[in-house]
Amino acid sequence: MIYVIGDIHGNKEKYDEMLTKLSPKDTDAVFVLGDVIDVGEDSVEILKDMMYRTNIYPVLGEHEYMAKKILPLIINAKNLDEAKAMLEGEDKENLDKWLSMKSEKTISDFLSLNEEDKESIIDYLSEFQPFEEVEANGKTFVLAHAGIDNFEDGKNLEEYAEEDFVFAKTDYSKVYFKNKYLITGHTPTVAINQKFMGKVYSKNGHIALDCGAAYGGKLAAICLDALKLTYC
Numbered sequence: 489m490i491y492v493i494g495d496i497h498g499n500k501e502k503y504d505e506m507l508t509k510l511s512p513k514d515t516d517a518v519f520v521l522g523d524v525i526d527v528g529e530d531s532v533e534i535l536k537d538m539m540y541r542t543n544i545y546p547v548l549g550e551h552e553y554m555a556k557k558i559l560p561l562i563i564n565a566k567n568l569d570e571a572k573a574m575l576e577g578e579d580k581e582n583l584d585k586w587l588s589m590k591s592e593k594t595i596s597d598f599l600s601l602n603e604e605d606k607e608s609i610i611d612y613l614s615e616f617q618p619f620e621e622v623e624a625n626g627k628t629f630v631l632a633h634a635g636i637d638n639f640e641d642g643k644n645l646e647e648y649a650e651e652d653f654v655f656a657k658t659d660y661s662k663v664y665f666k667n668k669y670l671i672t673g674h675t676p677t678v679a680i681n682q683k684f685m686g687k688v689y690s691k692n693g694h695i696a697l698d699c700g701a702a703y704g705g706k707l708a709a710i711c712l713d714a715l716k717l718t719y720c
Contacts, residue, residue, distance in 0.1 A: 489512065489513070489516040489517075489711055489712075489713050490516070490517045490519070490622055490624045490711070490712040490713060491510055491512060491516065491517070491518045491519065491709055491710070491711050491712070492518075492519045492520075492521055492629075492631060492671055492697065492709060492710050492712065493506060493518065493519070493520050493521060493697070493707070493708075493709040494521050494673045494697030494698050494699060494701065494707060494708045494709065495521065495522065495523040495524075495549070495673040495674065495697070495698045495701060495702060495707075496520065496523070496524050496528075496534060496701060496707060497523055497524075497525070497526060497527040497528050497531075497551075497701060497702035498524075498525055498526055498527055498528025498529055498530050498531035498534065498593070498594065498702075499528040499529075499530070499701055499702070499707065500528070500529075500530035500533055500534050500537075501530075502701055502707040502720050503530075503534050503537075503707070505707075505720040506707055506709055506718065506720050509709075509718050509720055510709060510711075510718060512543055513543075514542065514543055515543070516543055517543055517545060517622070518541075518543055518544045518545065519544075519545045519546075519547060519620055519622070519631055520538065520544060520545070520546050520547065521547050521549070521631060521633055521671065521672070521673040521697055522546070522547045522548055522549025522550075522551075522552060522616070522633030522634075522654070522673055522674070523549035523550065523551045523552070523633065523673060523674065523698075523702075524538070524546065524549065524551070524552065525551045525552060525555060525591070525594050526551045526589055526590050526591045526593075526594050527590045527702040527703075528593075528702065529593055531593065531594040531597065532594060532597040532598055532601070532609065533597075535609055535612060535613075536605070536608075536609070538612075539608065539609075539612040545617070545620065546612075546615065546616045546617070547616060547617055547618070547619065547620060547631055547632070547633055548616040548617060548618050548633060548650065548653065548654055549616075549633040549634070549654065549673065549674065550589075550633070550634065550654045550655055550674070551586075551589060551591065552613055552616050553650070553651075553654045554582065554585065554586040554589065554591070555586070555591070555594070555613055556610075556613045556614065556616075557579075557582050557586075558579075558582055558583050558586055558595075559595075559598060559606075559609065559610050559613070560610055561574070561575060561579055562574055562575070562583075562595070562599070563603075563606050563607075563610070565599055566599065567596070567599060568592065568595055568596055568599065571583070571595065571599065618632070618648075618650045618652075618653040618654065619631060619632045619636075619645055619648075619653050621645065621668075622712065624712035624713045625712070625713050625714070627668075627669065627712070628667065628668040628669070629668065629669045629670075629671050629695075629712055630645065630665065630668055630669070630670050630671065631671045632653040632656070632670065632671070632672055633653060633654055633672065633673050633674050634653060634654055634655055634656040634657075634658065634672060634673070634674035634675070635653070635656035635657070635658030635670065635672050635674070635675075636648060636652055636653060636656055636658075636664065636670070637651070637652040637653075637655065637656035637657065638652055639664055656672075656674075658670075658672055658674075658675060658694070658696075660675075660680045660681075660689065660691070660692060660694050660696065661692060662692065663692050663693045664693060664694075665693055668693070669693055669694070669695055670693060670694050670695070671694075671695045671696075671697065671710070672694065672695075672696050672697070672698075673696070673697050673698040674698060675696060675698060676698050676699070676700045676705070677689040677696050677697075677698060677699055677700075678700065680696055684696075685700075686699050686700065686705055686706050686719075687699060688708050688710065688717050695710060697709070697710065699719070706719045706720065707719070707720050
């Protein structure tokens with residue numbers, strides 16, 4: 489079986505509940521669609537759990553994109569104030585931008601880790617892929633956190649920049665692929681259509697999974713083999 493889980497945003501309670509509901513076997517594949525971290529309280533704990541599961545495959549979201557940039561630069565800081573003082577110029581601007589994305593708890597928890605665990609987190613973040621393409625039950629699915637910016641029909645996915653998948657503004661009224669589904673998170677489904685508040689959006693070849701778990705909404709997942717939805 490192949491499963492895809494939407495934006496977790498540091499909510500370990502929902503993350504644990506979802507894995508319990510799905511009960512994936514070691515031979516199953518579980519793709520996590522980016523924005524694993526920030527906003528919630530348990531980002532680092534979720535990363536530590538994911539990295540030791542051989543059947544979880546992480547997709548890069550904009551929050552992990554920022555973490556990849558910043559964490560190696562502040563790895564020796566004792567606390568957030570010291571981290572802020574270490575950076576200047578563009579690096580300081582990136583830290584400020586990431587902090588505006590509700591990353592303070594993530595950064596503080598990271599800085600409290602021992603050196604080995606910090607290195608492990610940084611190494612794991614480098615494994616997050618900008619996109620994945622998978623097949624299930626005769627269908628093809630493109631998994632990208634935010635969508636595909638600068639989209640061109642017929643352009644190979646490998647030709648896009650990493651940022652195109654991480655920060656895209658997806659047009660959910662547009663069919664991107666004739667013979668593939670595009671699965672995204674990033675944009676809460678209520679922002680796509682009010683009728684989909686707390687529900688997965690599925691239309692025009694899109695499957696949008698962000699049901700607002702970051703702000704008290706539901707965490708959603710889909711089993712691609714059966715197109716079965718799970719919420720918690």
